[in-house]
Amino acid sequence: MAVKACLRKRWRIIAVFTAIALFCPGIPEAASTTQVNAASGNRETESDCLCRAELSMYTGIRRDRLNWHIAGNNVNILSELIVDDIDIFQVGAKSAFTKGEYTFFAEMAYGDVLGGTNVDRDFLANNRRNIYSESVADVSGRRAMDLSGGIGRNIDFHSGRYRLTPILGASWHRLRLLKTHGVQTIATPGQTPPVGAIQGLASTYDADWTGLWAGGKIQVQAAEALQIAASFRYQFFDFRADANWNLREDLSHPVSFSHRATGRGIVGDVSYKWSLTDRVDISLTFLYRYLLAKNGTDTTFFATGNRAKTPLNKVSWRSRAITAGLTYRF
DSSP states (O other): OOHHHHHHHHHHHHHHHHIIIIIIIOGGGGGEEEOOTTTOOOOOHHHHHHHEEEEEEEEEEEEEEEEEEEEEEEEEEEEEEEEEEEEEEEEEEEEEETTEEEEEEEEEEEEEEEEEEEEEEEEEEEEEEEEEEEEEEEEEEEEEEEEEEEEEEEEEEGTTTEEEEEEEEEEEEEEEEEEEEEEEOOOOOOTTEEEEEEEEOOOOEEEEEEEEEEEEEEEEETTEEEEEEEEEEEEEEEEEEEEEETTOOOOSSSEEEEEEEEEEEEEEEEEEESSSOOOOEEEEEEEEEEEEEEEEEEEBBBTTSOEEEEEEEEEEEEEEEEEEEEEEOO
């Protein structure tokens, strides 16, 4: 349902990009060379015969930041959560298969959350005024996962020294967080726990981003053994999250509240690849991601079985990573 909604809303953009990127005729320098098969006399193009594949493994460190806030009780920002400095150790694999002018991409990554900081604030007046509750906690662990795939059309310039590849694809991202070792720093008698350590805290927040993206990649053969590449994606996504606030006896468990929203964002990376042999490369990649969802819905589930909905103002997710990889070309 999430992907269908995304397609209905953005089908014009996706259709136009698809037509331009995948079906427009190539420029002369990108055209395939034509050869004659001496045995059969049939004409065939180099791109029709050329198939290439490569597999890469990589590892690195990623740092994320997650921020969301909701409205309610005639207050434009009733509650806000900021999770910062989420350090993640990540491993991943990606593959590319090229047939003629077209390349198919696939990538998956898994990460262990090493730590981070969590700040939860509640307000009685608009624009973050009259704060009545604040607690801080450690992000103690859980995991991150990413899946992505796409198809692109390769356009070569200057005898292959430069390559431009418009790409279309889909992706899914998951971030699961556990917060522990809480401390109440601002308290209101009768409404919040007293100032001091929060015993038994083990709350979770599990978020998913699922959607479609359009973008491009440019590669430059800077030297005989050095290739520099940069890519950019503009992403449309549906956001879903479920939380379990384990110490709230008035809320349901294991799902205390849920978030639903749609949004857009950007993903970009720059990579440097050095050839060790004809088939083996090493690489260094820098990645930046920023996804923003707005005007969603927060649904709170109470222990009594009742539920209440309030506006989810925004959810922003920023991620930066640096990875080192090894590539084998078949």
